[in-house]
Amino acid sequence: MQTCRMPRNPSYWESELPPEAAPAALPARVDVLVVGAGFMGRWLAYFLGKRANPPSVLVLERDRYTYGASSRNAGFLTCGQAGEMLADAAEVGLDAVLETLRLRRHGIALVRREMPGLELDECGSTDYDPVTQAIRELLPRLNEAAGDNIYSIREACLAGHTRPAVFNRADAGVHPVRLLKALQQGSPARYAFGAAVRSVADGCAVLTDGREVRYGRAFACVNAFASELDASSPVVPGRGQVIVTSPVSTRTDRTLGYMHAGYDYFRFVDGRLLIGGGRHLHRQAETTSELEGTAQLLAYLRSAAVRVLGHGDFSVDYHWAGIMGFVGGRHLGGSPRRRVDASTEQVAGFGGMGVALAPVYAQQIAAEF
Ligand SMILES: Cc1cc2nc3c(=O)[nH]c(=O)nc-3n(C[C@H](O)[C@H](O)[C@H](O)COP(=O)(O)OP(=O)(O)OC[C@H]3O[C@@H](n4cnc5c(N)ncnc54)[C@H](O)[C@@H]3O)c2cc1C
Known part of the structure; x- marks a missing residue:
């Protein structure tokens, strides 16, 4: 295992972030050790x-940023998309x-x-995606679970073509790296990068x-890399790839967007199109923990961007995984919390939902102290 897995293509968000310094010394013992400085760890x-008598906390992160998902995602602060939830309902x-949905709404x-x-x-x-009868029947259930009528059907414009679509008024876009930074700055915990x-x-x-480092309790918040620390972990890695274009003009609505049951997603950031998926x-190829993007997915995302924008008048300025x-x-369907021994737990495996779910599990665990 390497201490720092750079270099790799920085994400759009990471490009404004200088690498963190490695620590000179570590404490011999802490009340709580957190491994991994992604959203869950932070x-x-x-x-x-925030506890009344806060324990001493040390966060150990092997990268000089984060290496995994939190600084490399799409930044959708979302409680879920109707087509994706319909497909999930058939499965689980x-x-x-x-x-x-309730947990994600709480997380937001x-x-x-x-x-x-x-x-x-x-x-x-x-x-x-097309508004089917099954989707129409699902929406009242989603609104009931959300505790508010956040889902509705309205006219939406994609590449100049208007059609009925499901709109969620409660979803928002976030800059993931600014959120990571704010979490670190808002906590008295000690952070050690390159560890x-x-x-x-x-x-x-x-x-x-x-x-x-000895500890009273430890939480391995290492997401896709859980099996490196615990061979019996059920967490399986899955790569996601994203591109960001040059600044673009388009008639597509500037909301967060989903296509193909949520597998493809896009948003507009600083006048550019960010699009991921495929x-x-x-x-099979994307069931990997390798942080390299591929030419195949780059080509797919480029053509998806043409469909979203209605033209090909752009360059791909960023491509990352x-x-x-x-x-x-x-x-x-699986719980991210997993006991390793009396003082050690893994909290890993939020799939594509960690921006909203991580705070919920973190609040729950902290309440146990
Ligand atoms: C392309 C992409 C798009 C996504 N889009 C969204 C989205 O729009 N909305 C959403 O809700 N979710 C999204 N997700 C998912 C979301 O990013 C994750 O669920 C979330 O970031 C997981 O946070 P985490 O802290 O559990 O894991 P990570 O962010 O992966 O953090 C784990 C950290 O543990 C560190 N680590 C691992 N092993 C060790 C070790 N042995 N020693 C020290 N440190 C270690 C790693 O370096 C890493 O920094 C997306 C994910 C991807 C990949």
């Missing part, structure tokens, strides 16, 4: 810092889907409440350079 450190049942409320200074793009989201953990169990973490077409973790390899 939200956990944040909420632990409607109750599980509605419960996840937590982001808004805890990070009032964070700028969000309050644009809502549009699902451009790779080789093992974490039975009250002691051993780093790849041989240093040791995993469903290359499932991020790594998700899926419990049991499935999109939905």
